[in-house]
Amino acid sequence: MKYLQEICPVLKKKRLTAAAYDVTVAAPQMAALAKTGQFAQIRCEGFSLRRPISICDMDPQKGTLRFVFEVRGEGTAWMATVEEGETLDILGPLGRGFEITDGAKRAVFVGGGIGTPPLLSGARVYGKNATVILGFRTADAVILADDFEKAGARVMLSTDDGTAGHPGMVTDLLLERLGQGPCDVIYACGPKPMLKAVAGLALERGIPCKVSLEERMACGVGACLGCACKTKTPKGGERYAQVCKNGPVFDAKEVVW
């Protein structure tokens, strides 16, 4: 796997919610290689550690990558200050993404909050065969619902406070969807408790389930072992896998929750 570093001009920047930003950069080499569910390490001026941000979308023809990120701390706060015409120093594409096997299958995508972006390019492959279940805290925090609809997917929305869509959890909607018809595969990204619940439902029904995890990261390429996720070994033991290199996407059965 070849890793690339590009100094990427910001072509488009939009604030989506109070905390979330939508940034498209020119990154011709990385855009040609990027796969659904991979991420990039973005350098933040004045900080030692790059910030791992999932790739929301890629356009190999235009040579662009799209990132949707939320301001969570000082690094992402700096990223939010970078304007159109300025540049970002980006390493990527990194990690093992979602295996998007067959668009003819019926896929369910489950995204929680800022875990939603890396699912977009995958949902597009499945188009009308994709059901996208999105969960947010409140109506004002909803992101990308329109983009998923444009990708041809059926979108089911939930919010914790009931201000948009179903009042409650994504797992309510997942159960509803699974009750309506067959599902061949589930892809999920979001907070760990959500992933655990989704993985549990998938496991009970024998549906293959892939989850994208996040962890504090340093090198981003598997050299420092700074990002760890406990997984099961083939021999029945446990080990720490590296989220950056072995993931960020894992088979839900592999993860020790």
Next chain:
Amino acid sequence: MADLRVNLCGVELKNPVIGASGTFGYGREYNEFFPVSRMGGVSCKGTTLEERMGNPPPRVAETPAGMLNAVGLQNPGVKRFILEGIPWLKKQGTAVIANVAGSSVDDYREIVEILSDTDVDMIEVNISCPNVKAGGVQFGTTCAGAQEVTRAVRGVSRKPLMIKLTPNVTDIAEIAAAVEAEGADCVSLINTLLGMRIDIHTRRPVLHNNTGGLSGPAVLPVAVRMVWQVASRVKIPVVGMGGIAKWQDAVEMMLAGASAVQIGAANFTDPFTPVKVLEGLEQYLDDNGIERVGDIVGKVKPW
């Protein structure tokens, strides 16, 4: 063009820039950015006799001008290091430095004995890992402990030995002198400084291990000071590390007395740091009419 070669206790390095243990894996990942043959050497991820899982996450945290880590010596054990780590790296044309840790003197003796029969060029003995209960730092913080480990490994090693020292002591030069007296071929310093960060909202330490090792630009002045103190005290070569992020930092470290340097946390900020340091160092030597990189070692002019 200046001569960048360095002879480090009998091992010829093509240049003085070494990837620091724990930040550079076994070299493979960074070889995807640039050929690791550019490096003078690679100090491999710390190896123990048996496989170690490492600490639960989170293992890393940002700090002002640096980072904390508490990886906890995750490694596949010495057998797999020999099978999976050494052969590939040895073929790349860079000096291969094994880095070893143990929880007892016997561990250190056994692992050094095993590695003496391999193709590694040198063994770095880590008596300074702050992140595991039995990662050697209990030996590294006293002269007696440091001497005991050095004596044990000296007795069995057929490779040059580099003892890696912890800065979490009152007088690091005293420890360096103690390991020199037991036959260490060189010393490397500094390992990380013990630190801690707390999430003010959850009131939890950011690292699951509660404490971790501080590295990055924040520690550079501490490292330069310690390298200077140690180089002034011992006759064996000193390998300097701690916060080197640009070529000027490497020059500073060498002026303080380092014969070679290791680059660690800066690889995370910019994976091309070693290459940039090398290019800058070479330019500095040429601009100043210095023929050999060794000519700047220890050439600080203290007031």
